[in-house]
Amino acid sequence: MIIKINVARVVLFAYLLSASLFGAGFANATESYEVITNATVSEKTLPKTSLRAIFGMRLHTWPDGTAIRVFVMPDDAPLHAAFSKEKLNVFPYQLRSAWDRLVFSGTGQAPETVHSPEEMLAKVASTPGAIGYLTKSRMDGRVNVLQIK
Structure with missing residues (x-):
């Protein structure tokens, strides 16, 4: 049970990190x-x-x-x-x-x-x-x- 929660946290963290990095890239890519x-x-x-x-x-x-x-x-x-x-x-x-x-x-x-x-x-x-x-x-x-x- 604890492993599933930790995996979920890691996945959520990775998702949020990638979204923030890619989001910043898209904003800067605007003409x-x-x-x-x-x-x-x-x-x-x-x-x-x-x-x-x-x-x-x-x-x-x-x-x-x-x-x-x-x-x-x-x-x-x-x-x-x-x-x-x-x-x-x-x-x-x-x-x-x-x-x-x-x-x-x-x-x-x-x-x-x-x-x-x-x-x-x-x-x-x-x-x-x-x-x-x-x-x-x-x-x-x-x-x-x-x-x-």
Whole structure:
């Protein structure tokens, strides 16, 4: 009985270790990406605190008064995980928890989820005040790149 428990612990430890090692590799393997905005957004740079407030759904308008529309990839998308961790310094589940609190309390809305890079580009390009993120290879002249300082 004790041997089975120890074997189970070793197997569990090995699994968790390999998942953490491979998980880190996948996050780093994500292609380079940028924060993008609709072409009508006049902001060219943004402090990291403002970016966190926007994607935390706490900042609702751009300085010119235009409503901010936030677009994100699904929680399990590698690009979403990389963006959340690298740009916002939070895990995707922490963002989801914050959005769920807003929705369930009736005090806010979650961002709109898009399911492909093409949809992200199309939505941000066609929605005034929109913000999202996209790999550099998918970008075109329809969106602006927002520098984060």
